Amino acid sequence: MEKVGIIGAGLVGSLQALFLAKRGFKVSVFEKRPDQRKTEFLAGRSINLALSDRGWKALDHVGIGDDIRKVAIPMYRRTMHDENGKLSYQDYGKEGQAIYSVSRGGLNQKLMNLAEPLENIDYFFNLSCQNIDLKKNEVTFKDKLNGNLEKHQFDRIFGTDGAFSKVRLRLMKTDRFNYEQSFLEHGYKELTIPPLADGSHQLDKNTLHIWPRGGFMLIALPNLDGTFTCTLFLPFEGKDSFENLNTPKDVNSFFEQHFPDTLDLIPQLQEEFFENPTSSLVTIRCKPYHYQDKILMMGDACHAIVPFYGQGMNSGFEDCTVMDEIFDECGNDWKKAFKLFSERRKKDADAISDLALYNFIEMRDLVGDDDFLLRKKIESRFYEKHPDQWMPLYSMVTFSHTPYSEALAIGNKQRKIMNQVMSIDNINDIWDSEIVEKQILDSLSLS
Amino acid sequence: MEKVGIIGAGLVGSLQALFLAKRGFKVSVFEKRPDQRKTEFLAGRSINLALSDRGWKALDHVGIGDDIRKVAIPMYRRTMHDENGKLSYQDYGKEGQAIYSVSRGGLNQKLMNLAEPLENIDYFFNLSCQNIDLKKNEVTFKDKLNGNLEKHQFDRIFGTDGAFSKVRLRLMKTDRFNYEQSFLEHGYKELTIPPLADGSHQLDKNTLHIWPRGGFMLIALPNLDGTFTCTLFLPFEGKDSFENLNTPKDVNSFFEQHFPDTLDLIPQLQEEFFENPTSSLVTIRCKPYHYQDKILMMGDACHAIVPFYGQGMNSGFEDCTVMDEIFDECGNDWKKAFKLFSERRKKDADAISDLALYNFIEMRDLVGDDDFLLRKKIESRFYEKHPDQWMPLYSMVTFSHTPYSEALAIGNKQRKIMNQVMSIDNINDIWDSEIVEKQILDSLSLS
Numbered sequence: 012m013e014k015v016g017i018i019g020a021g022l023v024g025s026l027q028a029l030f031l032a033k034r035g036f037k038v039s040v041f042e043k044r045p046d047q048r049k050t051e052f053l054a055g056r057s058i059n060l061a062l063s064d065r066g067w068k069a070l071d072h073v074g075i076g077d078d079i080r081k082v083a084i085p086m087y088r089r090t091m092h093d094e095n096g097k098l099s100y101q102d103y104g105k106e107g108q109a110i111y112s113v114s115r116g117g118l119n120q121k122l123m124n125l126a127e128p129l130e131n132i133d134y135f136f137n138l139s140c141q142n143i144d145l146k147k148n149e150v151t152f153k154d155k156l157n158g159n160l161e162k163h164q165f166d167r168i169f170g171t172d173g174a175f176s177k178v179r180l181r182l183m184k185t186d187r188f189n190y191e192q193s194f195l196e197h198g199y200k201e202l203t204i205p206p207l208a209d210g211s212h213q214l215d216k217n218t219l220h221i222w223p224r225g226g227f228m229l230i231a232l233p234n235l236d237g238t239f240t241c242t243l244f245l246p247f248e249g250k251d252s253f254e255n256l257n258t259p260k261d262v263n264s265f266f267e268q269h270f271p272d273t274l275d276l277i278p279q280l281q282e283e284f285f286e287n288p289t290s291s292l293v294t295i296r297c298k299p300y301h302y303q304d305k306i307l308m309m310g311d312a313c314h315a316i317v318p319f320y321g322q323g324m325n326s327g328f329e330d331c332t333v334m335d336e337i338f339d340e341c342g343n344d345w346k347k348a349f350k351l352f353s354e355r356r357k358k359d360a361d362a363i364s365d366l367a368l369y370n371f372i373e374m375r376d377l378v379g380d381d382d383f384l385l386r387k388k389i390e391s392r393f394y395e396k397h398p399d400q401w402m403p404l405y406s407m408v409t410f411s412h413t414p415y416s417e418a419l420a421i422g423n424k425q426r427k428i429m430n431q432v433m434s435i436d437n438i439n440d441i442w443d444s445e446i447v448e449k450q451i452l453d454s455l456s457l458s
Numbered sequence: 459m460e461k462v463g464i465i466g467a468g469l470v471g472s473l474q475a476l477f478l479a480k481r482g483f484k485v486s487v488f489e490k491r492p493d494q495r496k497t498e499f500l501a502g503r504s505i506n507l508a509l510s511d512r513g514w515k516a517l518d519h520v521g522i523g524d525d526i527r528k529v530a531i532p533m534y535r536r537t538m539h540d541e542n543g544k545l546s547y548q549d550y551g552k553e554g555q556a557i558y559s560v561s562r563g564g565l566n567q568k569l570m571n572l573a574e575p576l577e578n579i580d581y582f583f584n585l586s587c588q589n590i591d592l593k594k595n596e597v598t599f600k601d602k603l604n605g606n607l608e609k610h611q612f613d614r615i616f617g618t619d620g621a622f623s624k625v626r627l628r629l630m631k632t633d634r635f636n637y638e639q640s641f642l643e644h645g646y647k648e649l650t651i652p653p654l655a656d657g658s659h660q661l662d663k664n665t666l667h668i669w670p671r672g673g674f675m676l677i678a679l680p681n682l683d684g685t686f687t688c689t690l691f692l693p694f695e696g697k698d699s700f701e702n703l704n705t706p707k708d709v710n711s712f713f714e715q716h717f718p719d720t721l722d723l724i725p726q727l728q729e730e731f732f733e734n735p736t737s738s739l740v741t742i743r744c745k746p747y748h749y750q751d752k753i754l755m756m757g758d759a760c761h762a763i764v765p766f767y768g769q770g771m772n773s774g775f776e777d778c779t780v781m782d783e784i785f786d787e788c789g790n791d792w793k794k795a796f797k798l799f800s801e802r803r804k805k806d807a808d809a810i811s812d813l814a815l816y817n818f819i820e821m822r823d824l825v826g827d828d829d830f831l832l833r834k835k836i837e838s839r840f841y842e843k844h845p846d847q848w849m850p851l852y853s854m855v856t857f858s859h860t861p862y863s864e865a866l867a868i869g870n871k872q873r874k875i876m877n878q879v880m881s882i883d884n885i886n887d888i889w890d891s892e893i894v895e896k897q898i899l900d901s902l903s904l905s
Contacts, residue, residue: 183639187694187738191638192630247634291634 206237
């Protein structure tokens with residue numbers, strides 16, 4: 012039986028263990044951190060995530076979807092908060108469609124609890140990958156409790172050890188490995204909106220809240236315990252920046268000026284701001300994702316993206332679904348399978364990576380823009396009438412399984428069509444007319 | 459006195475040692491390889507390089523220019539060899555302007571011989587950088603002869619340890635360090651054209667020979683001993699590729715088909731092809747080039763480029779000149795100096811990096827193209843008449859000290875003007891007319 016080692020027991024590693032176990036492989040999962048089910052351990056990562064269709068598909072495949080649905084909070088729309096506390100709304104999709112706020116830790120632990128009892132999955136904690144001997148396909152781990160080194164040899168290795176992957180660090184030293192790490196000028200900091208006295212949420216919980224402010228923004232996602240986790244995205248340097256918020260007073264006046272309606276909502280603002288870390292945001296691109304028929308990387312290890320499309324976890328989970336389909340195609344030809352995954356997934360990861368970077372501009376700037384909102388209205392009206400001819404880009408990414416690269420290409424075509432539509436003189440008055448509908452239909456038939 | 463450590467005794471490291479010693483610093487240079495003056499050691503690097511004005515300026519500054527001129531071979535033009543062995547020519551610059559073929563090893567050794575006797579420069583060989591403690595600015599070296607580790611602390615560290623820099627590898631782990639390594643689909647292999655019986659060159663030695671073949675090419679640069687070093691640039695994979703040249707017979711018929719006039723010139727073709735390594739071609743980009751006021755990278759360590767503009771060494775040497783000018787501006791404010799170098803040099807390195815990638819297309823494809831050659835003719839005629847208004851891009855890069863980024867911007871403007879000129883109906887007939895001259899003058903006055 013093929014002996015498979017998975018490096019990294021995070022979301023993608025634990026899910027991939029389940030996919031591989033279903034196919035009968037003998038799987039060992041290695042995690043450098045302690046067992047998070049036994050210790051409080053958050054490691055500065057974001058504590059909730061938005062789950063959408065690509066993620067659900069993979070979870071349903073391993074039979075855990077319904078369990079997670081019980082503890083996921085649907086968010087049907089964006090709620091924008093302007094400087095005066097005035098609200099406006101934008102639905103994510105059609106009636107009933109939502110993205111779901113889930114706890115990173117809760118989801119990870121559920122996956123582990125499902126995986127560990129299986130006969131052909133073993134978990135090992137506190138073992139950090141130090142090196143990989145590519146000839147023998149042998150990993151040297153360091154036991155973080157006693158400092159001892161131990162070696163494990165595998166037929167195949169899956170590298171699911173995140174944005175700062177040790178597996179990738181090893182592959183970077185092989186010839187002709189293309190690699191890029193690119194950081195945003197913005198960092199982020201998490202803050203908390205506690206529940207009301209009765210335990211309920213202080214804001215509408217079935218929505219993702221955004222305070223768009225052009226160069227920066229605040230967002231809030233609901234948690235099951237009545238809290239919201241807020242995230243402030245702000246440049247590290249410059250006028251409005253983390254480097255200029257050095258005292259509780261600075262922070263208070265910054266929030267007073269830009270987010271006045273949050274001052275009552277975040278009572279521990281000044282304490283949390285200085286206790287919680289300021290984290291950076293990285294995009295990782297590399298090529299290839301595999302090494303011969305021996306090693307394959309998945310998730311953030313090969314394609315970490317910025318969080319603004321809510322697709323980081325979803326694209327990692329889709330890696331598992333795609334790999335599973337490739338196993339069906341390739342049988343036990345690992346060389347072909349790994350190469351195919353690398354080629355197919357690389358172009359989709361590049362696409363969602365670009366989309367995620369673009370969506371930051373949309374979220375922090377455009378969601379408050381009249382022109383932008385009118386575009387969205389025209390698009391969704393047309394989508395309603397001609398669902399077979401037009402699915403908005405956001406819906407393709409979030410509520411479909413269209414490969415990201417195809418979604419991006421279609422989205423680019425749609426943008427050109429919408430640019431023409433928006434240049435109609437009295438578009439504000441006639442946006443919901445047959446003239447506009449016909450122009451879009453004509454453009455589509457030409458493209 | 460400031461204690462400066464230089465990691466890497468290659469061309470840039472040895473030159474920078476001389477620049478720093480001139481300013482009175484106490485300099486220690488560490489090299490992982492043995493002293494190349496005592497051992498034959500080429501490490502698979504290209505054995506000759508094209509030196510041009512930016513390089514000469516730096517060499518003249520440390521007083522070694524005239525010494526090198528004696529052993530440098532001027533190349534005044536490109537000589538293109540077509541499939542039938544027919545030759546055509548293209549001057550690099552104006553009368554008397556040339557790029558110079560120099561031996562990498564010879565130049566490196568001359569720099570070392572100049573540096574080592576100085577009281578405030580010490581060289582250490584066989585010591586490879588293992589790690590840097592950024593707090594203490596302390597480097598751990600491994601002695602490659604006995605395996606011992608030793609630590610050295612410095613006020614400042616210069617990382618001049620090449621494209622696979624250990625200094626950069628350490629800085630990559632600091633937060634928000636942007637990095638990219640990107641490999642060409644092409645590799646290269648060196649071959650030799652030996653001298654005639656009387657020791658003279660088999661081809662015109664005062665020219666750079668090119669056999670442009672579209673997807674691939676062969677070039678040859680002269681050496682002092684009567685040989686030429688040929689370099690074959692060829693894709694790793696695909697129809698015409700290294701992976702398809704597996705036997706002496708394959709190689710022979712490939713050269714017979716594409717480079718028939720070289721078969722007699724390279725008598726050891728089949729042996730050399732399988733004895734010499736196939737090397738890859740990498741572009742390295744990163745940001746920033748410095749760490750606080752402690753560490754600065756220069757040369758390939760922070761901006762390795764592909765060799766097709768002949769500017770790899772020249773840009774590294776220009777780093778030394780630019781750093782020296784910055785010392786004049788900043789005095790002993792190292793923090794300001796390192797930051798300024800990083801900002802100023804990054805945009806120029808990005809520019810030459812793009813230009814070098816583009817020039818590969820020009821060399822392997824366009825130099826045989828009539829349209830391209832006519833453009834060059836029109837440009838150089840106009841340059842002759844109006845040297846104050848137009849310097850061709852190649853000349854700005856090669857024979858001037860205009861910052862690369864400015865040269866690139868001017869070159870882009872010039873290309874647009876030339877596109878218009880080339881679209882004149884009977885341009886082939888009237889290229890050397892007042893009409894064309896006037897159109898260029900008009901376009902320039904508008905831009």
